[in-house]
Amino acid sequence: MSGYFGDVAALARKDLLLELRSRDTVPAMLLFVVAALVVFHFALPTDASARATDGLLWIGLVFTALLGLTRAFVAEREGGVMDGLVLATFDRSAIWLGKTLSVLAFLGLAEVVALPAYALFFRPIGWELVVAVVLADIGIAVVGTLLSAMAVVSRARELLLPLLFLPLGIPVIVGGVGATVADEPGRYLAFLALYDLVFAILSWASFEYVVAE
Amino acid sequence: MRNSRPALFALATLVLLGGGIALALFWVPDDADQGFSQRIFYIHVPIALTAYACFGWGAWKALRLLWLRDERYDLESYTAIHIGLIFGVLTLVTGSIWARTSWGVWWTWSSRQLVMFLVLFLFYAAYFMLRYSVEPGRRRANISAVYALFGVVLVPISFLAIRLSSDLIHPVVLKKSGPDMAGSMFLVFCICLVGMLSLAATMYSIELTGKRLDGHLRELREALA
Numbered sequence: 001m002s003g004y005f006g007d008v009a010a011l012a013r014k015d016l017l018l019e020l021r022s023r024d025t026v027p028a029m030l031l032f033v034v035a036a037l038v039v040f041h042f043a044l045p046t047d048a049s050a051r052a053t054d055g056l057l058w059i060g061l062v063f064t065a066l067l068g069l070t071r072a073f074v075a076e077r078e079g080g081v082m083d084g085l086v087l088a089t090f091d092r093s094a095i096w097l098g099k100t101l102s103v104l105a106f107l108g109l110a111e112v113v114a115l116p117a118y119a120l121f122f123r124p125i126g127w128e129l130v131v132a133v134v135l136a137d138i139g140i141a142v143v144g145t146l147l148s149a150m151a152v153v154s155r156a157r158e159l160l161l162p163l164l165f166l167p168l169g170i171p172v173i174v175g176g177v178g179a180t181v182a183d184e185p186g187r188y189l190a191f192l193a194l195y196d197l198v199f200a201i202l203s204w205a206s207f208e209y210v211v212a213e
Numbered sequence: 214m215r216n217s218r219p220a221l222f223a224l225a226t227l228v229l230l231g232g233g234i235a236l237a238l239f240w241v242p243d244d245a246d247q248g249f250s251q252r253i254f255y256i257h258v259p260i261a262l263t264a265y266a267c268f269g270w271g272a273w274k275a276l277r278l279l280w281l282r283d284e285r286y287d288l289e290s291y292t293a294i295h296i297g298l299i300f301g302v303l304t305l306v307t308g309s310i311w312a313r314t315s316w317g318v319w320w321t322w323s324s325r326q327l328v329m330f331l332v333l334f335l336f337y338a339a340y341f342m343l344r345y346s347v348e349p350g351r352r353r354a355n356i357s358a359v360y361a362l363f364g365v366v367l368v369p370i371s372f373l374a375i376r377l378s379s380d381l382i383h384p385v386v387l388k389k390s391g392p393d394m395a396g397s398m399f400l401v402f403c404i405c406l407v408g409m410l411s412l413a414a415t416m417y418s419i420e421l422t423g424k425r426l427d428g429h430l431r432e433l434r435e436a437l438a
Binding site for chain 2: 146150151153154155156160163164166167168170171174175178187188191194195198199202206209210212213
């Protein structure tokens with residue numbers, strides 16, 4: 001088993017190193033999410049309720065995630081790396097897990113900036129929001145990585161990913177916004193955890209078919 | 214080889230759906246609450262359930278494709294989802310009409326089933342975008358199948374999500390304790406449901422036959438060229 005997780009760690013490290021050297025994705029995500037928050041300020045009426053700003057924060061987070069996800073397999077595509085990865089001797093689901101972990105790291109970095117910025121611009125944030133964001137990130141990363149691998153082999157590429165992702169992302173929004181605004185966030189957090197679990201199993205099991213010729 | 218299945222399904226559709234609609238219009242009593250307009254129930258709910266059945270059938274074929282690696286199932290899964298999307302749109306249309314007559318609005322976010330079908334419509338419309346954006350072949354068959362499988366998992370998850378997010382004004386008539394309606398109403402509902410399922414089966418078998426013929430023709434043309 002350590003071999004499998006060793007492969008996963010190597011693949012995730014490759015993505016993180018690549019990002020560290022090229023700095024393609026994370027700075028764009030950071031800038032985007034802050035810009036989105038500023039735009040939201042101007043889109044909302046001055047007496048907007050806390051629920052409205054919370055809702056917009058979640059939209060901003062999902063769109064930022066989409067921005068990162070469209071880039072997820074670009075390096076593999078441009079360098080023709082995917083063929084090599086598929087031909088390598090390790091389990092193909094390790095490719096998915098490695099990529100999911102790196103996507104998760106990028107999302108986490110974006111939110112380390114986004115959440116304090118939200119607290120600064122709009123209103124203070126509670127622990128429920130932080131837990132919900134962590135759980136939502138896992139869900140977005142597991143589903144988004146698989147869909148990104150699908151979209152990258154299509155002709156429409158970047159155009160296709162939001163169309164594939166948003167219907168599947170609706171439950172994440174429901175859980176996230178619910179956990180943020182409801183009096184009892186427990187149910188919504190449990191729902192997000194369930195979503196993560198179900199889609200993680202499904203994506204892990206089906207990734208092999210997406211990359212296999 | 215002559216395929217008589219579409220004809221049989223078409224005959225069953227004609228008898229069951231024709232009879233069911235006639236019974237729904239002239240035989241069953243008016244609903245105590247909603248009066249005559251409630252009769253759209255005998256069309257709307259069977260259409261919705263048929264759409265679910267088609268999506269389920271498509272996912273089942275997708276699972277067979279991934280499991281047995283037989284490309285024949287690709288076309289079957291695609292056709293089932295295509296028919297399902299048609300019924301899904303019809304569900305939205307009939308649901309919208311029913312919402313107008315009983316709640317006075319064309320659209321309401323409080324109706325969980327309508328919202329559910331809107332989500333499913335978006336999801337399966339993206340299925341077609343995906344399918345037509347990937348080169349035909351093994352890869353496309355696999356990707357479509359995985360996406361179709363995501364669909365059946367999305368249904369209960371979305372259902373839960375919508376239940377969490379909304380208040381309740383959609384009538385719930387099929388409960389655990391049994392259907393909450395008169396015996397004659399339930400009988401007509403069942404006839405309409407079976408009729409609607411045979412309509413879907415008719416469309417499915419005709420479209421599948423057509424698509425297979427297309428495929429054979431293409432192969433012949435390539436062999437002759």
